[in-house]
Structures are given as structure tokens and as C-alpha cells.
Amino acid sequence: MNGADGQSPVIVVGAGLAGLTCALDLVRAGLPVRVLEAADEVGGRVRTDRRDGFLLDRGFQVFNTSYPQVRRRVELPRLRLRPFTPGVLVHTAEGSRVRLCDPTRRPSDALALLTAKRERGTGPGPLALAALGPLCALDLLAPPRLLKRLPERTTREELARWRVPERVVDGFLRPFLAGVFLEDDLDTSSRMFHLTWRSMLRGTLTLPADGMGAVPRQLAEDLPPGCVERASPVAAVSAAGVTFADGSAAGARAVVVATDAAAARTLVPGLPAVATRTVTTYHHAATRSPLREPTLLLDARRRILNTCVLTEVAPTYSSDGRALVSTSVLGTDAPGREAALREVLAELYGTGTRDWERVGTATVAGALPAMVPPWPLSRTGRTASGVYVCGDHRATGSVQGAMASGTRTARELLADLARR
Numbered sequence: 231m232n233g234a235d236g237q238s239p240v241i242v243v244g245a246g247l248a249g250l251t252c253a254l255d256l257v258r259a260g261l262p263v264r265v266l267e268a269a270d271e272v273g274g275r276v277r278t279d280r281r282d283g284f285l286l287d288r289g290f291q292v293f294n295t296s297y298p299q300v301r302r303r304v305e306l307p308r309l310r311l312r313p314f315t316p317g318v319l320v321h322t323a324e325g326s327r328v329r330l331c332d333p334t335r336r337p338s339d340a341l342a343l344l345t346a347k348r349e350r351g352t353g354p355g356p357l358a359l360a361a362l363g364p365l366c367a368l369d370l371l372a373p374p375r376l377l378k379r380l381p382e383r384t385t386r387e388e389l390a391r392w393r394v395p396e397r398v399v400d401g402f403l404r405p406f407l408a409g410v411f412l413e414d415d416l417d418t419s420s421r422m423f424h425l426t427w428r429s430m431l432r433g434t435l436t437l438p439a440d441g442m443g444a445v446p447r448q449l450a451e452d453l454p455p456g457c458v459e460r461a462s463p464v465a466a467v468s469a470a471g472v473t474f475a476d477g478s479a480a481g482a483r484a485v486v487v488a489t490d491a492a493a494a495r496t497l498v499p500g501l502p503a504v505a506t507r508t509v510t511t512y513h514h515a516a517t518r519s520p521l522r523e524p525t526l527l528l529d530a531r532r533r534i535l536n537t538c539v540l541t542e543v544a545p546t547y548s549s550d551g552r553a554l555v556s557t558s559v560l561g562t563d564a565p566g567r568e569a570a571l572r573e574v575l576a577e578l579y580g581t582g583t584r585d586w587e588r589v590g591t592a593t594v595a596g597a598l599p600a601m602v603p604p605w606p607l608s609r610t611g612r613t614a615s616g617v618y619v620c621g622d623h624r625a626t627g628s629v630q631g632a633m634a635s636g637t638r639t640a641r642e643l644l645a646d647l648a649r650r
Contacts, residue, residue: 246274249488251636268463278441296433299633310439386416412507469616491623506596520579598627611639
């Protein structure tokens with residue numbers, strides 16, 4: 231497929247968020263583009279399946295409205311976003327449940343925390359949580375360029391430097407951030423923590439009414455008809471074109487590899503290896519909702535990453551009124567793991583789970599890069615082979631990171647073409 235003037239296209243391998251964003255910028259610059267996607271739908275790891283009357287996101291995901299790339303590129307009304315509660319419920323090690331909220335958005339909940347009678351050892355109290363105030367003020371008010379230049383250490387070390395009490399770390403931050411970074415030792419770069427915390431403070435966590443897959447679908451819809459070619463797996467790439475899995479080939483003015491880290495390294499062998507995190511999400515259907523609110527439920531004992539009744543957030547995730555409970559854990563599925571998980575969920579929700587129907591399990595290998603220090607927040611898309619590479623593994627593990635990497639790579643590619 232060439233442009234109207236016979237010009238060879240730029241080929242983008244992969245129709246995830248990074249690849250679609252890169253393609254959009256190249257198209258808007260006037261270049262012909264082919265986006266080659268191996269799967270039958272766009273999105274990469276941001277996919278939503280329809281099964282047994284439910285929308286099942288591949289892995290637990292949320293959409294943060296504060297990301298700059300999101301605000302620049304996505305028409306939010308088209309997504310029909312549904313918000314989570316601005317806070318979480320924590321099942322403490324002692325078996326009680328504590329509600330922690332953003333006091334600027336839910337003053338009544340904050341007042342309840344202040345005035346409630348508390349038993350010893352039932353999670354972080356208001357005075358301990360107040361220690362987060364200076365850190366929150368910095369992340370809320372400081373420009374991102376300043377946060378990116380802060381001294382880098384692990385998140386655990388950074389929280390200790392800010393003198394955040396262990397009770398707050400173990401009772402709230404560690405279980406919450408485990409679900410964000412897919413690791414429960416707080417080893418993630420402190421710079422990434424500050425940027426993520428800023429986005430939490432400034433934005434709203436939501437779900438699109440039609441699932442997270444609606445985000446990449448919207449980006450794909452904004453490309454010219456026929457630009458995205460699904461079910462088109464690529465076996466090899468070079469700066470001059472690609473070879474398909476069936477042995478056929480296509481030439482290109484330039485090639486961008488916009489796959490996950492493992493696939494990118496297979497296609498571009500000179501790339502450095504990137505450690506990644508794996509997560510498994512279990513989807514259960516229940517006749518009645520075990521928690522009548524759109525709130526994340528965390529476990530201070532860290533037996534899970536998080537769990538939520540997604541149909542309380544977005545009722546459109548169910549076609550027949552049944553509740554959809556989604557729970558994420560680190561690692562892969564294994565025999566007996568789901569049965570053990572039901573026992574944990576029975577304790578967390580305070581209800582029986584034996585009659586819950588398992589409607590799906592999604593293991594996402596390489597769900598996020600392991601962003602341990604030193605972690606560059608942005609890497610060039612240029613490589614020694616002349617092929618360009620983008621993806622969250624070249625930036626930060628987030629929707630923002632994937633789209634920002636695609637943006638940077640398109641900018642670099644256009645600059646290089648202008649110099650030829």
C-alpha cells in the first residue's frame with residue numbers, strides 16, 4: 231500500500247496504544263502509514279473481551295483522566311467514563327475494614343475517619359495519614375519536570391525519607407501501589423512513584439462504559455480507513471521493510487516496532503532486555519453484588535493485589551444484571567490457585583463465594599516493565615539497526631507512558647526523514 235504519490239509508507243508493527251499514537255502523528259504529518267497488528271483486534275494489552283454476557287478486560291485496568299496524552303488525544307465523552315470512588319477500602323491484618331479517601335473530594339468520609347473509635351492495630355489512623363500531607367503537596371503542585379529530576383531511589387526508600395510511618399506504608403501504600411506497579415516490595419523508581427501519585431491526586435480513576443478496549447478502538451477509528459491491518463503477523467523487520475509470517479514481504483520508508491518488550495527484542499535483537507511483571511486477573515459472576523459501591527478493596531496481608539465489583543463502577547460490564555467481581559494477583563494461574571482465592575475473597579467481602587461462576591481468567595505476561603532504579607523515564611525510539619521502537623517499556627508502564635513513547639518516536643522519525 232503506497233500513498234497517492236507512490237511514496238512508500240511507514241510501517242508500524244503493533245496496534246497497541248504506542249503504535250496507534252505514533253501512527254496518528256505520522257498520518258497528521260501527511261505520511262502514508264500501514265499499521266500491522268498480529269491479533270484480530272487493536273489494543274495490545276489493553277483489550278476487552280465479550281464473554282457470557284460480560285465485558286472482561288485483559289487484566290485489571292483503570293483509565294486515569296489526568297494523563298496529559300489522554301487529555302490531548304482522547305475524546306473523553308465518547309468513552310462514557312464511569313468513576314471509581316475517590317478512595318479505597320482496606321481489609322486490615324486484624325480482619326477489620328478501613329476506608330481511606332481523598333479528603334478534598336470526600337470530606338464526609340475523611341470526617342468519619344477522624345471521629346471513628348479505633349481499636350489498636352486496625353490500620354493507619356488520621357494522625358499517621360497526615361504524614362502524607364507534605365509529600366502530597368509536592369506532587370500535587372510541583373511541575374512534572376521538577377518531579378522527573380528528583381534524586382532517584384526506590385519508592386520504599388523515598389517514603390522513609392519523607393518519614394511516612396510504617397503503619398501507613400504497610401496498611402495502605404504498599405497494598406495500593408502493588409496493584410499499580412505489580413510488585414509488593416516498593417522497589418519501583420521513586421520518580422515513577424511521584425509522577426503516578428501526582429496523577430492520582432489530580433485525576434479521576436474511571437472505566438469506559440464499553441471496557442478499556444474502547445480507548446485503543448477510538449484511536450484506531452481516527453486513522454484513515456484501511457490503515458490498520460488486523461491478523462497480519464510480522465516475522466522480521468529491517469529499516470527497509472517487513473517480512474510477514476507467511477513469507478511475503480513489504481517495503482517501507484521506515485519501520486516502527488510498537489510491540490511489547492519481549493516481541494520487540496525478538497524483532498530487533500540489539501535491544502537491551504527489559505524485566506517485566508506478570509499479573510493474573512480472575513473474573514467471577516455473582517447473582518448479587520458483594521459490595522454495593524464502586525470501590526477498590528485492598529488486602530493489607532497482600533494475598534491479592536486488589537479486587538472490585540466492576541459492575542458497581544460500570545453496570546454496562548454485565549448484560550443481565552449479575553455482578554462482575556474482578557480480582558488480580560501477581561504471577562500466573564496455577565492449579566488450585568482459584569480455589570484458594572475464593573476463600574480469600576469470602577473473607578474480604580464477608581460473604582460466601584462457592585456459588586460464584588468463574589467466567590474468565592486472564593494472565594498478562596509482561597504486563598508492565600519492572601521500573602526499578604535507575605529507570606529512564608523516556609528513551610529514544612531510534613536504534614542502531616535503523617528500525618524505530620516505541621512502547622511503555624521505552625518510557626513508563628502506563629497509558630501515559632505508552633502514548634508518550636509513540637509521540638516521541640513519531641517526532642524523531644519525522645525529524646530524520648526531513649534530514650534525508
